[in-house]
Amino acid sequence: MPDLATMPRVGPALAIEGLTYAYPATNAESTTQSRADSALALRDVSLTLASGEFAVLAGRSASGKTTLLRAACGLVPHFHGGEIEGSIEVAGIDALAGGPGELAAVVGYVAQDPETQIVSTTVAAEIELPLEMRGDPQPSRARAVEEVALALAIPHLLDRTVDTLSGGELQRVALAAALVTRPRLVLLDEPTSQLDPVAGGELIWLLRRLNEEWGVSILLAEHRLERCLAAADRVVAMGGGAISFDGPPRDFLDWAQRSDAALETPAARLFSLAGIEPLPVGVRDARRILRDRGER
């Protein structure tokens, strides 16, 4: 297990270089055809995420977002198998040499379906599990659980059983379990897909607050970009397993308008139809732009 005390804190949280990956072929595929180029889930992906950066991973379905997140936490290829080329370093740890267990100390992962991320009966036990696995003593575990519960505004849930929680509460518990070890990088795969718009928005701004207060780097894969562009420092767009755009949110909106209209946010589409510039990254930004135009 990596020693957190001696680990470098200043290097990039995530450094991916020339990553190409294909999931294992099914029997039918392997007997009828060799691995075609179309079977690649990731193609020559290079991405660096600085310490404390909040990046949104955009892209259509099957564009490679989930696979990239799985690779960043070691599930690909260690858990899912397949063929991989390139290099991945997470907080200075070689993800291809180690595995998800080794990376657990530096990476937290929150998947789309909260039901499959909960393994304990009560909320407190669920949040405590990663620390218990690590062998932390009881007093420090209790302190860490309380701290993360306070940060995520869920101390009132600690004694509840997980089967009495709503989807939004479950997602917060899953996030707490991912954050309790104070990882340097948190990967989130469409965490708002099962939440209502209000709960989804709250979760995104909660992530932004943790990103600012704890200095944790965040890579968030999302379809509903209107919720999260305003909170992000940077947007990485994927298409066909490769990175098609990497830059600030406002530049992303201009790029989406030109190159992939499906990734445009509703507000940006409305502004572009009305011929208003610049395109807004969020509701507050839209209000500001409209106010400025009115004043002029």
Added chain:
Amino acid sequence: MRSPFAYVPRSGPLQSASPGAAVAYLGALVAVAFLYSSPLVLAAAGVAAALAGRTAGARRAVRAALRMGLSLAMLIVVVNALVVNRGETVLVRLGDLPLLGRVDITAEALAAGAVIGLRAAVAMVGFAVYSACVDPDRVLRALRPIAGRSALTAALISRLVPVAAADAARLRDASRLRGPAAAPLGRAALVRRLTAGSLDRAVDVAATLELRGYSIPARPRRSLARLSPPWGADTLNRSRYDRRFYATGAVVAIAAVAGGADTLNRSRYDRRFYATGAVVAIAAVAGKLLGADGFHAYPTVALGLEPATVVLSLLLVLSGLAPRRRSSTRNRNA
């Protein structure tokens, strides 16, 4: 949808006790059911288990277990009556039946079946109370130093069963919403989809566990690994008495582990449940030696109601009150 057997956190003594103490107490009641054939003792053990569950607030679990246990008991009675021709009191002669041959329903076979069924029902109630009152997370924590992977597997199953039940309810709802013209979702189709879904979920849960550090070797807590095993090292000097002492040592070690593994999670109620479990176990063994198990089904039903049987039964029923919360001084004075 919540399973009646799912654990519900409460502040009662049985829920607060460490898993070792709860297992010692409920295990003693179930052990009595397997040691004895006397219907009176079995019924007393059943009443004790049900009383323990009700006192601990697990009424739904007890009700569901009784319903299932008594249905199973009825089935056992019927099957035993059909397949066993022993006994002198023939009630009905059914003649020759296909597969079964000559079938005579005897009062003795019915009584023997009822005893086996009652035993199964007591065991089911005991396990239902355990499932509803003992926190699986604490069991996981207590067993991790001894058998971490097995404990985690058991805890995962206890987590995935209610999730599968919720999935089944969702699939049924989805099927109903397809409209009256759609073919109804049969049980086989439901089970097939549920199995496929559960396997997918299991893979996702396994991935989550990997990410939570499940594959990290836990820091060693004790230097047990340094001890050489008692077998193998001294092969030439083995004695015929070795097995006896190893067995005694193993029983003591298991008891010590059950009591000591969960040191950090000990409760003030532990002593009560360990003591009740020990009293029940000792009384059961003493009762056996004193002939309290006076029941024979064949050749004719003979039910002995010796004083020892009655005393043991009363003691068992009383033991069912162990999870009762003592009323506080303030309440008594009020």
